[in-house]
Amino acid sequence: MSTAANQNLSLGKLRRAIDGNDAYDSAMSMSKASGSYLTSPAPVMMSDFSISAVSSVTGYAYLWESTSETYTMNFANAGSLFLSRIGNRGENFTWTDNSAILAPAGSSDYTSVYTAGAISNANTGTNNDSDWYPAGTNNASAIVSGVFHEDGQSDGYNDHSTNYNTAQTKAITIVDSYGGSPSCLLTGTSIKMADGTTKLVEDLEIGEWVLAMNMPGQIDEDESDWRKCKFSVDETESFTQHSASVQDINFDFSLNYWDINNGQEMITGEHEMLYKPEWDQSKWMWQLVPNMKVGGHLMDKNGDSIEITSLTNVYDADGFEVVQIDVEPLDVYFGQTFLVHNKGSDSNPF
Numbered sequence: 049m050s051t052a053a054n055q056n057l058s059l060g061k062l063r064r065a066i067d068g069n070d071a072y073d074s075a076m077s078m079s080k081a082s083g084s085y086l087t088s089p090a091p092v093m094m095s096d097f098s099i100s101a102v103s104s105v106t107g108y109a110y111l112w113e114s115t116s117e118t119y120t121m122n123f124a125n126a127g128s129l130f131l132s133r134i135g136n137r138g139e140n141f142t143w144t145d146n147s148a149i150l151a152p153a154g155s156s157d158y159t160s161v162y163t164a165g166a167i168s169n170a171n172t173g174t175n176n177d178s179d180w181y182p183a184g185t186n187n188a189s190a191i192v193s194g195v196f197h198e199d200g201q202s203d204g205y206n207d208h209s210t211n212y213n214t215a216q217t218k219a220i221t222i223v224d225s226y227g228g229s230p231s232c233l234l235t236g237t238s239i240k241m242a243d244g245t246t247k248l249v250e251d252l253e254i255g256e257w258v259l260a261m262n263m264p265g266q267i268d269e270d271e272s273d274w275r276k277c278k279f280s281v282d283e284t285e286s287f288t289q290h291s292a293s294v295q296d297i298n299f300d301f302s303l304n305y306w307d308i309n310n311g312q313e314m315i316t317g318e319h320e321m322l323y324k325p326e327w328d329q330s331k332w333m334w335q336l337v338p339n340m341k342v343g344g345h346l347m348d349k350n351g352d353s354i355e356i357t358s359l360t361n362v363y364d365a366d367g368f369e370v371v372q373i374d375v376e377p378l379d380v381y382f383g384q385t386f387l388v389h390n391k392g393s394d395s396n397p398f
Contacts, residue, residue, distance in 0.1 A: 058205060059081075059094070061198070061203070061204060061205035061207075062081055062094070062097055062205045063080075063081070064198060064199050064201070064204070064205065065097070065133075065134045065137075065140060065198035065199065065204055065205040065206070066081060066097075066133050066134060066137070081097065081129075081133065082096075082129060082133070083129075083132070083133060092129065093127075095127050096127040096128050096129040096130070097127050097129050097130055097133060097134060097205065097206075098125075098126075098127050098130065098205075098206060098208075098209075099123040099124060099125060099126045099127070099130055099206055099209045100124045100125040100209055100210065101123065101124040101125070101209050101210035101211055102121065102122075102123055102124075102196045102209060102210065102211040102212060102214070102216055103122045103123060103124045103211070103216075104121075104122045104216055104218075105119055105120065105121055105122070105192060105193075105194050105216045105217060105218040106119070106120050106122060106218065107119035107120060107192070107218055107220075108220075109218075109219070109220055109221065110220065110221050110223050111150075111162065111164045111190075111220050111221070111222050111223065112164065112222075112223045112298055113149075113164050113165065113166050113167045113222060113223060113224060114163075114164065114165065114166050114298075115163070115164060115296065115298055116153055116161050116162065116163040116164075117161070117162060117220075118159055118160070118161050118162075119143075119159065119160050119161075119162060119192050119194070119218055120158065120159045121135075121141065121158045121159070121194045121196060121216060123135070123158075123196075123209075124210075131158065134198065134205075134206070135157060135158040136157045136158070137157060138155045138156055138157045139198075139199050139200070140157070140196060140197065140198045140199060140204075141156060141157055141158060141160075141194060141195065141196055141197075142194070142195045142197070142200065143156045143160040143192070143193065143194050143195075144193045144194075144215075145162065145190055145191060145192050145193065146190060146191050146193075147164075147188060147190035147191075147222065149164055149165035149166075149167065149188065149222060150162055150163075150164055150165070150190050150192075150222065151163055151165070158196075160192070160194065162192060164222045167186050167188065167222065167224045168186075186224040187221050187222065187223055187224050188221070188222040188224070189219070189220075189221055189222075190219075190220050190221070190222055191217050191218070191219055191220070192217065192218045192220060193215045193216070193217045193218075194215070194216050194217075195213060195214065195215050195216070196211075196212060196213070196216075197212065197213040232300060232302060232305075232315065232316040232370035232371060232372045233249050233313075233314065233315055233316075233370060233371055233372075233373075233383050233384070233388075234305055234314040234315070234368055234369070234370055234371075235248070235249065235250045235368075235369045235370065235371060236248060236249075236250075237249045237313075237314065237371075237383060237384045238384050239252065239258055239259075239381070239382070239383070239384070240258065240259040240349060240382050241256065241257065241258055241259060242257035242258060242259055242260075242291035242292075243257070249371045249373065250299070250369075250371050252294050252297060252371075252373060253294070253297075254294050254295065254296070254297060255293060255294065256293070256294050257291045257292065257293055257294075258291065258292055258294060258373075258375060258381045258382070259289060259290075259291065259349060259381065259382050260289075260290045260291055260292035260375065260378045260380055260381045260382070261287055261288070261289060261290060261347075261351070261378070261380055261382070261387055262287065262288045262289070262290035262378060263279070263287050263378075263380065264283075264286050264287075265277070265279065265283065266378075266379070266380070277333075277334065278331050278332065278333045279331065279332040279333075280330060280331055280332075281324075281329070281330055281331070281332070284332060284347075284351060287351050289349070289351075290378060292375035292376060292377065292378045292379075292380070292381050293375060293376055293377075294373055294374070294375055295374050295375060295376050296372075296373065296374035297371065297372070297373050297374075298371070298372040298373075299369065299370075299371055299372075300369075300370050300371075300372065301367035301368065301369055301370065302316045302367060302368050302370045303363060303364065303365065303367050303368075304316075304317065304361055304362060304363040304364070304368075305317070305361075305362055305368055305370070306337045306338070306359060306360070306361055306362070307358070307359075307360045307361075307362055308337070308346070308356060308358070308359055308385075308386070309354075309356060309357055309358055309385075310357075310358055312354075312384065312385040312386070313346075313383050313384050313385050313386050313388075314362075314384070315337060315383060315388065316337075316370055317336065317337050317338045317361070320334045320335060320336055320337075320388070320389045321334070321335065321337065321340075321346055321386055321387065321388050321389065322334060322346065322347045322380075322386075322387045322388075322389075323335035323340055323344055323345070323346060324344060324345040324346075324347075324353060325340075325341070325344050326341050326342075326343030326344045326345075329345070332347065334389060337359075338361075340356060340359060341356070341359070342356050342357060342358065342359055343355065343356065344356050346385075346386040346387070347386060347387045348382075348385055348386055348387075349382050349385070349387075354385070354386070373390075374390050375390060
């Protein structure tokens, strides 16, 4: 399975990787290693606890200030018991970062949750436009680093694996969200839940299920070219109502928003929606609200095409409270009326 040529798998070192006993010359059995020695365990092999390489650290490349994201260490050819018996022990991992405003949130194992502090914005909050710092003005670069080394030892059970005891890094950007964030709906927006009820967007809770749309052929937002995805009118006949789970909720302020069809949707300009342009009624595409035109169409909860009859930008120097949500696994949900997309992809927070 995950056994390499000339690989030396030590039963004593396996014990150290599993229970933290610093000495690796103590008695150990395979049934004890499997965690089921008090019962009648199925046969296990040394390779069930082995990997061939520490391959990478993955996670969302953009971490919004005052929010959290999970970063995951990945392994090649992991045996069936590796994650449950070795990967889930915090003693086998060391996570660090190079940013003063970034910190791990509690204990970590092969995953680590990082929380970004608030980014200070000098002179913000005034009514002078020249003193207003829009989202992204003070973005900060950071590096998340994870090391797999069983009990912190250089000679661990899996020391044969590539990149053992070697830092794996993920470059991220801590996003300054002051002045507006992507995918934002105004507070007071009524969201249709998966069970048919409605709830104000500001009252949503992580883990709740909202109404979404299953769109065969839709590209996941982690792919850099998801915005290029287009659907013919005929293809949308296969779209069906579905559900999506709320994974993240951010509150912010925006100086302006777009009012679509006199209150059918009130949404910030960085937001992308499924749109059928007035010049080509045969295709649906993802489009930013400011690029839309009266005469174009948006899709409602029933999959129907609704014409845009008015599109008004509303501005207030004091700002508007807005809410951004992130849903999975479908990446789309319905605002008050129309189908909208999640926050940005792994390559672009907007």
